[in-house]
Amino acid sequence: MKITFPYMGTSHLVISFFLKELGHEIVYPPVPSQKTLSLGVKYAPEFACLPFKILLGTYLEALELGADTILTSGGCGPCRAGYYGEIHRRILHDLGYPVKMIILEPPLVSPRDFLHQLAELVRPKGWLNFAKQFRIAWAKLKVLDELESTLHKLRPLALSKQEITKVYEEGLELIDQARSVKEVKAALEEALSRLHNVPIDPYCQPLKVGLIGEIYVVLEPFANHDVEKLLGEMGVYVHRSIFLMNWTRDNAFGYGEKDVRAAAVPYLNQLVGGHGQNSIGEVVRYAEQGFDGVIHLAPFTCIPEIVSKSIMPAVSRDKGIPVLTLFLDEQTGQAGIQTRLEAFLDLLRQKRMKQEAS
Amino acid sequence: MRVGIPRTLSYFTFYPLWKPFFETLGAEVIVSPESNKELLDDGVRNTVTDACVPIKLFHGHVAALIDKVDILFMPRLVSLDGKSTLCPKFLGLPDMVKYSIAGLPEIIENRLDLKKGKMELYRFLYGIGRRFTANRLKIMHAIYRAKYNFANYRKLLFKGLTPVEAFACLEGGQEPSVQLIDGALKLAVVGYPYNLYDNFISIGLLTKLRRYGVQVVTPEMVPDKEMKRLSKKLRKNLFWYYSNQVVWAAIYYLEDKNLDGIIHLTAFGCGPDSMTNKIIELECKAKKVPFITVSIDEHTGEAGVETRVEAFVDLIKRKKGMV
Numbered sequence: 001m002k003i004t005f006p007y008m009g010t011s012h013l014v015i016s017f018f019l020k021e022l023g024h025e026i027v028y029p030p031v032p033s034q035k036t037l038s039l040g041v042k043y044a045p046e047f048a049c050l051p052f053k054i055l056l057g058t059y060l061e062a063l064e065l066g067a068d069t070i071l072t073s074g075g076c077g078p079c080r081a082g083y084y085g086e087i088h089r090r091i092l093h094d095l096g097y098p099v100k101m102i103i104l105e106p107p108l109v110s111p112r113d114f115l116h117q118l119a120e121l122v123r124p125k126g127w128l129n130f131a132k133q134f135r136i137a138w139a140k141l142k143v144l145d146e147l148e149s150t151l152h153k154l155r156p157l158a159l160s161k162q163e164i165t166k167v168y169e170e171g172l173e174l175i176d177q178a179r180s181v182k183e184v185k186a187a188l189e190e191a192l193s194r195l196h197n198v199p200i201d202p203y204c205q206p207l208k209v210g211l212i213g214e215i216y217v218v219l220e221p222f223a224n225h226d227v228e229k230l231l232g233e234m235g236v237y238v239h240r241s242i243f244l245m246n247w248t249r250d251n252a253f254g255y256g257e258k259d260v261r262a263a264a265v266p267y268l269n270q271l272v273g274g275h276g277q278n279s280i281g282e283v284v285r286y287a288e289q290g291f292d293g294v295i296h297l298a299p300f301t302c303i304p305e306i307v308s309k310s311i312m313p314a315v316s317r318d319k320g321i322p323v324l325t326l327f328l329d330e331q332t333g334q335a336g337i338q339t340r341l342e343a344f345l346d347l348l349r350q351k352r353m354k355q356e357a358s
Numbered sequence: 359m360r361v362g363i364p365r366t367l368s369y370f371t372f373y374p375l376w377k378p379f380f381e382t383l384g385a386e387v388i389v390s391p392e393s394n395k396e397l398l399d400d401g402v403r404n405t406v407t408d409a410c411v412p413i414k415l416f417h418g419h420v421a422a423l424i425d426k427v428d429i430l431f432m433p434r435l436v437s438l439d440g441k442s443t444l445c446p447k448f449l450g451l452p453d454m455v456k457y458s459i460a461g462l463p464e465i466i467e468n469r470l471d472l473k474k475g476k477m478e479l480y481r482f483l484y485g486i487g488r489r490f491t492a493n494r495l496k497i498m499h500a501i502y503r504a505k506y507n508f509a510n511y512r513k514l515l516f517k518g519l520t521p522v523e524a525f526a527c528l529e530g531g532q533e534p535s536v537q538l539i540d541g542a543l544k545l546a547v548v549g550y551p552y553n554l555y556d557n558f559i560s561i562g563l564l565t566k567l568r569r570y571g572v573q574v575v576t577p578e579m580v581p582d583k584e585m586k587r588l589s590k591k592l593r594k595n596l597f598w599y600y601s602n603q604v605v606w607a608a609i610y611y612l613e614d615k616n617l618d619g620i621i622h623l624t625a626f627g628c629g630p631d632s633m634t635n636k637i638i639e640l641e642c643k644a645k646k647v648p649f650i651t652v653s654i655d656e657h658t659g660e661a662g663v664e665t666r667v668e669a670f671v672d673l674i675k676r677k678k679g680m681v
Contacts, residue, residue, distance in 0.1 A: 047632040077597025078443045083633050086594050090640050268453045270434060270469075272446040273597075301408070303629035307450035310406045314457040327408060 002027050003102075004067035006055045009219035010148065011244055013176050014140045019071070021133040023124030029062035032222040036061055041330050043091055049299035050223055050329050051216040052084050059088060063097050071121070074105035079274035079304055081216070139181045143188040145243040147171050150195055152239065155232035156206035164198045165229065171195065206237040207348050210286035212279045213297035214305055215242050217328055224297055225334045227326075227341070231295075234345060239291070241282045242275070260285065267311050276304025280315055287319035292348045294321060295341075300329035322347060359490065361385045362427030362463075364419035365392060367412060367448070368435055370521045370551035374511035374528055375504045376431065379483065382500035383490040388427050390419040393558035397422055402656055404458050410625040411655045412552050413447050413454070415559060420455055420462070429464045429489075433482075436471035442599045443473075445630050515578045520564065521555050543674060544573045546611035548638065549623030550600045551578060559654060560623060561663045567621075570671050577607030584610050596637075601630040608638045612645050618674050619648035621667070626655035648674055 004027040005015050012028075019026055030036065032054050040057030059070055075082020085103035092099050102121065107114040122130045151168045158164040171191025178184040209231060217223040219242065231238045241260075261271075264281035271277055283294050296312065298305030309325050316323045324344045326337065361380045363369060369389070380387050391397070393415055401418025423430060432452050437443050447454070452467040466489065470482045480501065487497030507528065514524035545567060553560055554576055567574050588606040589595065596602050604622075611617050622638055624631040635651055642649035650670045652663060675681045 045632040045636045047627055047629070048636075049629075049632075052632075074594075078446045078449065080597070080629055080633055083594070083596060087633055087636055090636065094640055094643070267457070268450060270436070270449050270453070272450045274446075276446060276450065301627045301629050301632070303446040304450075306406060306408045307446055307454055309408065310454040311450070311457045 001025065001069050001100075002067050003069045003071055004029055004059070004062035004065075005071045006058050007032055007220060007222075008216055009221070009244060010144050010172065011219075013144065013172065014137050014244075015071070017140065017176070018133055018137040019121070021125075021136075022121055022130065024121070027062050027065050027067035029058045029065070029067075032058060032220070036222075037330055043095065045087075047301050048084075048087075049080075049214075049302050051081065051214075051220075051299060052087075053330060054220070054223060055084065056088055056091065059092060059099075060095075063092070063099060067099070069100045069102060071102045071104070074103040074110075076106060076109045077273060078271075081274065136179070136181055136184060139184045140175060140178070141245050141248060143175055143184055144172075145245045146188060147175070147191055147195070149240075149243070150192060152228065152232065153237060154195055154198065154200060155229075156235045156237045157200040157202070157204050159199045159201060161233045164195065167194050167198055204235070206235055207293070207345060207352065208237045208239065208291045209345075209348070210239050210241060210282060210291050210294040211297065212241045212275070212282040212286075212294060214275055214299055214302050215247060217297045217299050218242050219244070223299070223328060224326075225328075225332070225337050227295070227297070227337065230338065230341065231345075234341070236345060239286075241278070267315055268308070272304045272307045274302065274304035276308045279305065279308040280311055283312065283315050283321060283323060284319060287321040291321065292352060293344065294323045295344070296323055296325040298325070298327055300327045302327075322351070359385045359429060360388050360427045361466075362388050362390065362423035362430045364416055364423065364432070365390045366416050366419050366556060367451075367552045368433075370555045372508075373521075373525060375508040378507045379487075379500050379504035380431075380490075382503050383487055383496065385429075385490055388423065390422045393419070393556050395558075398558075398656055405454075406458075408627070409447070409454075410627050410629075411559065412550070412625055413451075414656060415556075416451070417455060417458060421459055424459075424461060424463065427463055429466060430462060431466045433486075434467050434469045436469055437473045438470070438599050440472040440476075442595065442597055442602055444600065445598050512582075516581055518575070518579055520576065521551060521578060522557075542571055542680060543618045543671065543678075544575065544614075544616050545619050545621060545671075545674075546575050546608065546617060547621045547623060548577055548604045548608050548611075550604065550625075553623050553625060553654065561654070561658060561660050563621075563623060563652065563663065563667065566664065566667060567671070570668070572671060575611060577603045580607045580610050592637075596630065596633060598630045601634045604634055605637050609641060612641060612647060617647060618678070619650070619670065621670070622649070622651045624651060624653050626653050648677070 001024055003019055003024045016026055036057035037054055039060045040053035044053045044056050072085045074085055085101055089101045102117050104117055105113045155161065155164055171194060174187040174191050175184060178187045211218060218240065228238050260278050260281035263284040264277045268277050268280050279296060286294050312323050312325060363376060377387050397418035398415055400421045401414040404417045404421060405414045432455060434452050435444050435448050443449065452465060456462065466486055468482055468485050472478050483501050484497055487500060491497065511524055511528060514527055547554060547564065564574055585606050588609050591609060596605060608620055620638065620642055622635055624635060639649055652666060
C-alpha cells in the first residue's frame, strides 16, 4: 500500500510520521503549487471551493508519483467538505485511477465506520504500536502549535524577518526528527530557545490582528498566499483563531468550541457548518480582547462563510472592530491581497492613532 | 393580522401547508408578488455579493412585503426528514435577512428541526399558533386542516402537476386537469423547486420545453416510496435535503428506459450543487444518457438559455433520428 495524503499547514509533519510508524510506505505529494491548482481546476466542478481543487490537484500529482491509496477526512455536514472524499473518489475513478480512499469519518458520529477505516491503517503493526505512536503524534501536534504561535508573536518584532522564518523552519525540522515524546519535548525547547535568540525590537507595539475563517484557507499558506507571513513581515502581530491541535481535539472528540459559539449566539444562534458560526464568535472575542482588527478568510462560494459575511457588518459595527473579508479562489493574485491588506492596515493604524490621541 | 410569506425558497414545497394553517388561525395570508426584475434588483442591493441568486431573490421578496404585513413568516428550516439538513444558507436565513434589511416587521423565525423527533412538526406549528390564539383546540384544528391540505397537494404532484399548477387546482377547488403532453421526448428537469418553478428565475424553462413538445418530469413527481428506496443506494448521501431529492430523482429517472436526457438547473455559485451536479453528470455518463447543466444568475438572459436548451433538444432529436 503506497499511501498519500493532502497538505494542510504543518499537519503533514504529524501525519507522515504517524503513517510511517504504522508501517506504511508514503508517497509525498509535491507541495501545492500553481501547477497543482491548475490540475485541480481542470477536473473539479466549477463551483467547488478552493480546498477541493487544491486537494484534487494534490491527489493527481501524488497518483502520478505512484500512490495507490489516499488518506483523507470525512464529515457529517452541513459544510460540503465532509463530502469531498466521495466526490474525489468518483472523479479519480472516472479519470481511470483505481485509487483506494481511506476516509476517516468523525469517530463519535459514525464510530463503526471510523474503526473500520482505522483498522485498515493499523493492520501492518498492530494496535499496541498504534497506541504508542499515537502518543508521540499527539505530542508533536501540540508542540507544532506552540512553536507556531510563538513565531506569530515574535515575527513582527524581529529585526530580520528572513532570519526568524529560517529559524522557525529549522525548528520544524527538529520536531520532525524526534522519535519519542521526550525527544519531542526537547526539540520544542531547543526550537523555542533558538526563536527567542533572534534579535528583536522590544519597544515595538505591533498592530494586533485576528485571523479567522474557513479552516483550510486559514491553515494552508498556499491557499491564502501566506497571509500570516505577509502580515508578520509588515510588522503585524497575527493571532490565528484555529490551530491544528484544538481543531483536532474538538472535532475528533465531539462538538467542541462551545465558548466561541456561545459568543456568536446573539447574532447567529444556529450551527451553519464549517466555521461559519465560529467566525462570528471569534470576532466578538477579538473585540473584547482589544484587537485592532480582524481578517476573515474564506474560499469563494463557501456557504457557511457567506452566511457569516452577511452578518459580519452588524457585528463589526456593534463591537467597533474593523473586519476585512477576503474570498479566495484560483483567480486570486498575491498583489491584490497585498494591496487590500496594506489599505486595511493603514486604516487600523489611523484608528489606533485617533484612540491614543483622545 | 396579516402574515407575509415570501414567494420563493420553501414556498414551493410548503405553501399548501402554511396557508390553511394561518387562515384557520384567523390570519390573512399575503404572498409577495411573483418574482420580477425589480424584486431581484432590490434583493441584489440588500445581499452580500457572494450569495446565490435564490437568496438574493428572497431578500427582494422580503423587502416587497415590509409595508404590507404585520408579521413576516420566515421559519428557520433545519431538517425536514430527520436525517439531512438544509443548505447552510437556509439555516442562517433569518439572521442574514435581519442584518441586511432595515425596518422589518415582527418575524416568525421558529426552528423546524425534525432531527429532534417526529413530534417536532406539531411542536413547531403549535409554537407558532400560540402567537395568534390561546385556544388550543383552534390550533389543533389549524394543524389538522394544514396537514389535510398538504396531503392533497402531494397527491396532485404525483399525478404529474408542477407545484404552481397544483396550487391553482387547490385554490380553484376543481379537479386536476392533468394534461400530460405525451411528447415525443421525455426529459427530466432536476433542480431545486425554488429555481425550477419560479418562472422568472428559470426563464420559463419548463414552459419552453413543453412548447418544444417535450414531456417534462421533475423531482417533485417522484413517489415517496421510490425516494425512500433510492435513499439507500448511494454509498454516502449528501448532507442537504433538497440536494438529496435532486440526486435521488435523477437516479430514479435514469432507471427509466424511455428517458431521453437530463437537464440540471443550478444557480451560479451554488455550493451544494457543485457536488450534486458532478454526481448526476457521472451517473448520466455511466448510463450514456445526454446531460446538460443550465446555470442561472441575476444576469442570465433569455436568449442564452433558450439557445442552449434548444440545441440540447435538437441534438437528442437527431440522435433518435427524428430530424
